[in-house]
Amino acid sequence: MRPTRTGELAAYALPALPLALLTLPLYVLVPAFYARELMLPIASVGSALLAVRIIDALADPLTGLFVDRWKPAFGRRRIWVLLASLPTALGTFLVFTPPADAGLFYLTFWGVILSVASTAVLVPYAAWGAELATDYAGRARVTAWRETFALVGTLLALFAQALVPMAGFAGEGAVLFALGLFTLITLPIASLFCVARVAEPRDHSKKPLPLRESLAQLVANRPFIRLIFAFLLNGFANGFPATLFLFYVSEKLEAAAMAGPLLVLYFLCGLAGVPFWLWLARKTSKHVAWCLGMALACLCFAPAPFLCAGDVALFAAVCIGTGLALGADLVLPPAIQADVIDVDTATTGEQRSGLYFAAWGLATKLALALAVGVAFPLLGATGFDPGAGLRSDAGLVMLGFLYAGLPIVLKIGAAALMWRFPVDAQMQADLRAQIEAR
Numbered sequence: 001m002r003p004t005r006t007g008e009l010a011a012y013a014l015p016a017l018p019l020a021l022l023t024l025p026l027y028v029l030v031p032a033f034y035a036r037e038l039m040l041p042i043a044s045v046g047s048a049l050l051a052v053r054i055i056d057a058l059a060d061p062l063t064g065l066f067v068d069r070w071k072p073a074f075g076r077r078r079i080w081v082l083l084a085s086l087p088t089a090l091g092t093f094l095v096f097t098p099p100a101d102a103g104l105f106y107l108t109f110w111g112v113i114l115s116v117a118s119t120a121v122l123v124p125y126a127a128w129g130a131e132l133a134t135d136y137a138g139r140a141r142v143t144a145w146r147e148t149f150a151l152v153g154t155l156l157a158l159f160a161q162a163l164v165p166m167a168g169f170a171g172e173g174a175v176l177f178a179l180g181l182f183t184l185i186t187l188p189i190a191s192l193f194c195v196a197r198v199a200e201p202r203d204h205s206k207k208p209l210p211l212r213e214s215l216a217q218l219v220a221n222r223p224f225i226r227l228i229f230a231f232l233l234n235g236f237a238n239g240f241p242a243t244l245f246l247f248y249v250s251e252k253l254e255a256a257a258m259a260g261p262l263l264v265l266y267f268l269c270g271l272a273g274v275p276f277w278l279w280l281a282r283k284t285s286k287h288v289a290w291c292l293g294m295a296l297a298c299l300c301f302a303p304a305p306f307l308c309a310g311d312v313a314l315f316a317a318v319c320i321g322t323g324l325a326l327g328a329d330l331v332l333p334p335a336i337q338a339d340v341i342d343v344d345t346a347t348t349g350e351q352r353s354g355l356y357f358a359a360w361g362l363a364t365k366l367a368l369a370l371a372v373g374v375a376f377p378l379l380g381a382t383g384f385d386p387g388a389g390l391r392s393d394a395g396l397v398m399l400g401f402l403y404a405g406l407p408i409v410l411k412i413g414a415a416a417l418m419w420r421f422p423v424d425a426q427m428q429a430d431l432r433a434q435i436e437a438r
Helices: 006-013 016-036 042-057 059-069 078-096 104-132 136-166 172-197 211-220 222-252 256-283 286-301 312-348 353-381 393-418 425-437
Strands: none
Touching: 006 104, 006 136, 006 172, 016 042, 016 078, 016 104, 016 136, 016 172, 016 222, 016 353, 042 059, 042 104, 042 353, 059 104, 059 353, 078 104, 078 172, 104 136, 104 312, 104 353, 136 172, 136 256, 136 312, 136 425, 211 222, 211 312, 211 353, 222 256, 222 312, 222 353, 222 393, 256 286, 256 312, 286 312, 286 393, 312 353, 312 425, 353 393
């Protein structure tokens, strides 16, 4: 099945908008808010968020297995998107609006609830998108629609930082409250509209595999293993600037007031770059285009560790270049993931998109958790802790290295893995022919 109507693609992509409203604040605003406003030690906040992700990691494979095996008449993807949206929205609201005396237990407990509930939405939602189109280029189009809506949601989260104070409500707490309330209302509505307008595609499974054989076949899928390691490295690289952006701008550049405009610039460039990366993927291949996107990010990140207080204009140029590269990171890897699932379906006779995207989600969470778990303790060890009023020269050097230097090394490794990736348009077309012939 391949959606050709714009309305169907838009309906599928709609839940990505409120889901994005929880993603950026959770990794950028929430750690800074709990550390600065609630006065929790920065290293402890990092450890709490790492614990949340470790616990949450157990939910991914279980969710993936279940959403593949349970096949209700309503649809094995749609039912989860519909049912899990409300607890996800509620968990977002509670994490974003902690009471004044909230401590690490509150952050950890509600963070786990939010992460597990969101997994129950995101895994079947991504699997659904992978199955909506069966051709090489069409999959990139589906992910482009979804990630464009996600970028719009991210921009709304950023604009809220300016609009909420204009309405007379000052402080990060007011911004998080507004975002949490908006998500609480819109995510269930968007999910209901999506489920009502978009049908599930045909399930090409011919036989269910025993659990042990199922996992063995996943490990034996060499293109998938290669892709997942590249994605883990690239996600680890992206996790550092996502987590440290506010600290970098406010402490290293000493331009806290510019954090919002710079983030808006970054994501606007990401939105603008999506059509280019789709075009480049058609002209070359999805994996080559992604490698070139990572190379652009490395080039643009290179000056960032050496910038000093007041270098806002130079950092704006960094944001423009890395923002353009962001479009490649968002659109192309999920489209490639759908292709490597075809390798498994053609081999095993079972369409297990849920399990594969669960592994994908697990890699994403591990990468972000590692970034938080590595960055905050290293910053604390070098004398950088804004909550305690610590800001040493060594801490600022470490901040610059973690924000941009280490991501360059990690992205080079990811690009090296993907440069000669074996699944191209011809191989994917052959795989689909095998699957359809059954």
